[in-house]
Amino acid sequence: MAKFFAVTIIIIAILSAIPVLRHTWDMPEDISTHGSLIDEQMTETMIEAGIAFLAAQFLLAIFIWKFSNQSPDAKIKKFPGGAKALVIAALLVVGIEVLALGVFGVKAWANVYLTPPAADAMPIQVQAGQFAFYFRYPGPDGKFGAIHPELSNEGTQNYFGLDPEHDPASRDDIVAAEMAIPVNKEIHLLMHAKDVGHSFFVRELRVQQDFVPGLDVSLHFTATKIGKYEIVCTQLCGLGHYNMKAYLNVLSQQDFDDWIKKEQAMQ
Amino acid sequence: MHDVSAPAVHHHAPPTSFIRKHVFSLDHKVIGKQYYALALVAALCGMLLSWMMRIHLAWTNAAIPGLQLLSPNGAPGGVMTPEYYLQLMTMHGTIMVFFVLTTAPFAAFGNFFLPIQVGAEDMPFPRFNMMSFWVTFTAFIVLMASFFVGDGPTLGGWTQYAPLNSVGSVGGPGQGLGVILWMASIGLFCVGQLLGSLNFITTTLDLRVKGMSLMRLPLSAWAWFITSCMGLTAFAVLMPACILVILDHVAGTSFFVPSGTVMNDQLLPHSGGSTLLWQHLFWFFGHPEVYIAIVPGIGIVTHILITNMRRPLLSQRVIIYSMGALAILSYMVYGHHMFVSGMNPISALAFSFPTLVITIPATIIVLIQVFSLYGSKLRINSASLFSLGFISMFVSGGVSGFFLAQPSIDIMLHGTYFVVGHFHMVMGVAAMFGIFAGTYFWFPKMAGRMMNETLGKIHFWLSFVGAYCIFMPFHYLGMAGNVRRYSSFVDDFLQPLLPVHQWITVAALLTGGAQLIFVYNLIHSRFWGAPAPDNPWEATSLEWSTATPPPFDNFGGKHPVVYHDPYQYGVKSSVGDYVMQTSPEQVVTEHEEK
Numbered sequence: 092m093a094k095f096f097a098v099t100i101i102i103i104a105i106l107s108a109i110p111v112l113r114h115t116w117d118m119p120e121d122i123s124t125h126g127s128l129i130d131e132q133m134t135e136t137m138i139e140a141g142i143a144f145l146a147a148q149f150l151l152a153i154f155i156w157k158f159s160n161q162s163p164d165a166k167i168k169k170f171p172g173g174a175k176a177l178v179i180a181a182l183l184v185v186g187i188e189v190l191a192l193g194v195f196g197v198k199a200w201a202n203v204y205l206t207p208p209a210a211d212a213m214p215i216q217v218q219a220g221q222f223a224f225y226f227r228y229p230g231p232d233g234k235f236g237a238i239h240p241e242l243s244n245e246g247t248q249n250y251f252g253l254d255p256e257h258d259p260a261s262r263d264d265i266v267a268a269e270m271a272i273p274v275n276k277e278i279h280l281l282m283h284a285k286d287v288g289h290s291f292f293v294r295e296l297r298v299q300q301d302f303v304p305g306l307d308v309s310l311h312f313t314a315t316k317i318g319k320y321e322i323v324c325t326q327l328c329g330l331g332h333y334n335m336k337a338y339l340n341v342l343s344q345q346d347f348d349d350w351i352k353k354e355q356a357m358q
Numbered sequence: 359m360h361d362v363s364a365p366a367v368h369h370h371a372p373p374t375s376f377i378r379k380h381v382f383s384l385d386h387k388v389i390g391k392q393y394y395a396l397a398l399v400a401a402l403c404g405m406l407l408s409w410m411m412r413i414h415l416a417w418t419n420a421a422i423p424g425l426q427l428l429s430p431n432g433a434p435g436g437v438m439t440p441e442y443y444l445q446l447m448t449m450h451g452t453i454m455v456f457f458v459l460t461t462a463p464f465a466a467f468g469n470f471f472l473p474i475q476v477g478a479e480d481m482p483f484p485r486f487n488m489m490s491f492w493v494t495f496t497a498f499i500v501l502m503a504s505f506f507v508g509d510g511p512t513l514g515g516w517t518q519y520a521p522l523n524s525v526g527s528v529g530g531p532g533q534g535l536g537v538i539l540w541m542a543s544i545g546l547f548c549v550g551q552l553l554g555s556l557n558f559i560t561t562t563l564d565l566r567v568k569g570m571s572l573m574r575l576p577l578s579a580w581a582w583f584i585t586s587c588m589g590l591t592a593f594a595v596l597m598p599a600c601i602l603v604i605l606d607h608v609a610g611t612s613f614f615v616p617s618g619t620v621m622n623d624q625l626l627p628h629s630g631g632s633t634l635l636w637q638h639l640f641w642f643f644g645h646p647e648v649y650i651a652i653v654p655g656i657g658i659v660t661h662i663l664i665t666n667m668r669r670p671l672l673s674q675r676v677i678i679y680s681m682g683a684l685a686i687l688s689y690m691v692y693g694h695h696m697f698v699s700g701m702n703p704i705s706a707l708a709f710s711f712p713t714l715v716i717t718i719p720a721t722i723i724v725l726i727q728v729f730s731l732y733g734s735k736l737r738i739n740s741a742s743l744f745s746l747g748f749i750s751m752f753v754s755g756g757v758s759g760f761f762l763a764q765p766s767i768d769i770m771l772h773g774t775y776f777v778v779g780h781f782h783m784v785m786g787v788a789a790m791f792g793i794f795a796g797t798y799f800w801f802p803k804m805a806g807r808m809m810n811e812t813l814g815k816i817h818f819w820l821s822f823v824g825a826y827c828i829f830m831p832f833h834y835l836g837m838a839g840n841v842r843r844y845s846s847f848v849d850d851f852l853q854p855l856l857p858v859h860q861w862i863t864v865a866a867l868l869t870g871g872a873q874l875i876f877v878y879n880l881i882h883s884r885f886w887g888a889p890a891p892d893n894p895w896e897a898t899s900l901e902w903s904t905a906t907p908p909p910f911d912n913f914g915g916k917h918p919v920v921y922h923d924p925y926q927y928g929v930k931s932s933v934g935d936y937v938m939q940t941s942p943e944q945v946v947t948e949h950e951e952k
Contacts, residue, residue: 168733174673199766305616325773
């Protein structure tokens with residue numbers, strides 16, 4: 092039975108590794124300027140974690156195979172080097188691995204979160220509420236009108252709670268249900284939660300960030316490939332959470348200019 | 359330590375009435391069994407919920423016969439609504455994390471065996487101990503009651519993020535009374551665990567018999583001691599957090615709801631609350647909780663493995679220090695749950711480093727366990743199989759922690775099934791394997807009868823292969839970006855992943871069904887199993903030196919005296935290849951750890 096168990100562990104370990112090696116269920120192709128560093132970090136971690144996983148499972152299997160059901164007269168042997176060698180090995184191997192992953196990972200994280208957006212980055216505000224995203228562009232004046240939560244009303248389509256009567260900055264704001272952006276242009280995304288916690292996740296962009304009610308957070312990124320991508324909510328926000336999504340439309344500059352003109356005319 | 363010159367007088371008299379013996383018992387052994395029974399019932403409820411969830415995820419429009427009886431609104435015609443899915447999911451997580459993974463390995467086995475392993479006749483505060491169980495039991499009833507009141511249980515997940523947990527019924531079904539009951543239940547649960555932890559710590563420090571130095575404690579006792587230290591601090595933070603949420607509901611406070619919150623086109627009358635405050639309070643409890651679930655498992659399976667390897671560990675001391683390191687680091691890593699929560703991105707780096715470092719003591723534990731197998735005389739039985747399975751699962755779930763420890767990778771994997779796969783393997787399945795190993799090993803002492811080994815092995819094979827079939831694919835789904843906590847997968851990119859969900863559902867139904875073999879074995883052996891000898895596994899620690907089942911005062915009016923380290927195997931003694939801790943017989947051993 093012990094040998095059968097050992098073989099089972101090895102078969103499971105190999106079967107588990109196959110989909111990873113064959114990239115059966117990978118993330119889709121990266122379309123951001125910052126994503127390649129994250130992907131590299133993912134690959135390096137996969138190699139290190141994969142080796143650790145296979146080595147541990149194989150060792151466990153080999154020792155079970157070899158040392159189970161010994162005869163009563165068999166002598167107990169001790170692993171040469173004892174515990175000290177293992178502790179030193181763990182400290183060195185895992186310690187170096189941890190340091191390497193930690194230090195190299197900082198760059199990928201810093202790229203997204205610790206660098207300021209470019210001065211000419213295009214500001215877009217996204218508001219998340221149960222269970223829809225709305226996007227706001229500042230219009231020709233380049234300024235967003237102030238949000239007045241008490242004026243927010245889905246029925247009158249005043250999704251952001253704007254007050255165009257008293258607030259000139261809000262009069263030219265463009266509000267849309269889909270997010271269109273020009274390709275190769277840095278976007279400064281200002282995130283506002285209307286009610287509870289939500290999240291903004293675009294797999295292809297390598298972007299995921301929670302909305303924090305009461306605290307406006309921001310992100311910046313550049314999309315490099317024209318196409319239509321799904322934006323989904325990844326923070327449990329209520330009964331319609333599974334269906335809370337919008338589309339990110341990455342357009343050529345010309346197409347984007349046309350789109351924004353059309354949206355402006357519809358306001 | 360006890361003064362051994364004093365006669366062994368039990369500090370509360372043996373009970374005479376049925377109620378005092380079996381219901382409101384002060385005896386730690388009865389309380390341990392009560393905790394075990396509670397965990398078993400809770401585990402079956404949690405498993406049933408997971409079956410229903412899995413069926414709904416794989417075949418969204420499938421009617422589940424009888425479900426409409428539980429909730430006519432939540433499952434009209436037996437077909438689950440999206441909100442009812444979330445309600446069942448929340449209850450599954452809450453029941454499993456609190457009432458199974460915390461109660462069984464820690465409160466159940468710890469209650470029964472910690473006093474015996476240190477040589478005490480009971481816990482120092484038996485009334486607190488009894489209260490601990492009954493408060494926990496009440497907590498379970500309060501939680502389950504939410505199925506039957508108002509619009510059902512809360513749908514906010516076991517993490518109950520703010521402000522969804524504080525806005526009231528406007529947030530969705532179950533967000534009013536359902537949340538209040540959840541918070542009341544978990545607040546009570548915290549009280550129960552605080553009382554338990556207090557007893558565990560005092561038992562370990564004050565009630566050890568003569569010769570039982572700290573380093574002579576078995577690893578299971580060390581694990582329960584370390585866990586109770588974590589419990590004392592972690593539950594003490596969660597309990598007030600739950601009270602604050604209840605106040606937000608009933609007293610008009612705004613601890614967790616900020617100003618400007620608009621729901622259903624109405625501006626809520628709250629202001630000044632912080633949603634991130636809840637996350638900090640919750641995860642300051644929540645991450646140590648992961649170790650509260652798994653450290654007892656580490657102690658239990660190592661204790662069992664040593665007995666079945668017939669040799670001491672390469673180093674017992676290193677395992678103790680490593681478990682201690684896990685406990686201390688567990689408080690310094692909690693922010694890795696919040697990398698993309700909106701907290702300061704520099705703190706993400708500060709929380710990432712200790713999260714990566716915590717893999718070092720975890721690796722040391724696994725290396726010591728695995729390399730201690732080298733040159734051993736491993737006995738294969740249900741208990742040792744589940745212990746070895748524990749190591750395999752702990753490694754598989756542990757390596758995925760490497761990914762989630764890094765904020766940059768977390769950008770992709772946060773909120774996906776990768777996280778679900780990770781924690782189910784490392785704290786769910788691994789901890790369950792620890793519970794199963796402990797049950798097969800200690801059942802003879804607890805019930806006085808042996809369990810059926812053949813059924814135990816069948817249970818192991820189906821559970822081991824089944825658990826991999828369920829939880830490994832979770833990781834693949836996460837790598838493809840499959841978001842968790844969705845009641846169905848309507849997004850275009852999720853459609854191709856549906857067959858994987860169907861595979862998981864079939865595996866979950868079969869593996870869950872295999873657990874019924876365990877339940878049958880447990881019940882059948884309890885009444886009709888072969889009578890168990892005092893020391894069926896030829897083990898050394900104190901629980902095997904007393905009668906089976908142990909008498910009311912554990913050692914029949916005597917204080918045992920301890921002469922040896924806990925794991926004197928591979929020696930030549932008058933009884934075989936081991937010498938019990940309580941045996942004065944001197945043996946030659948090269949394994950004594952200084």
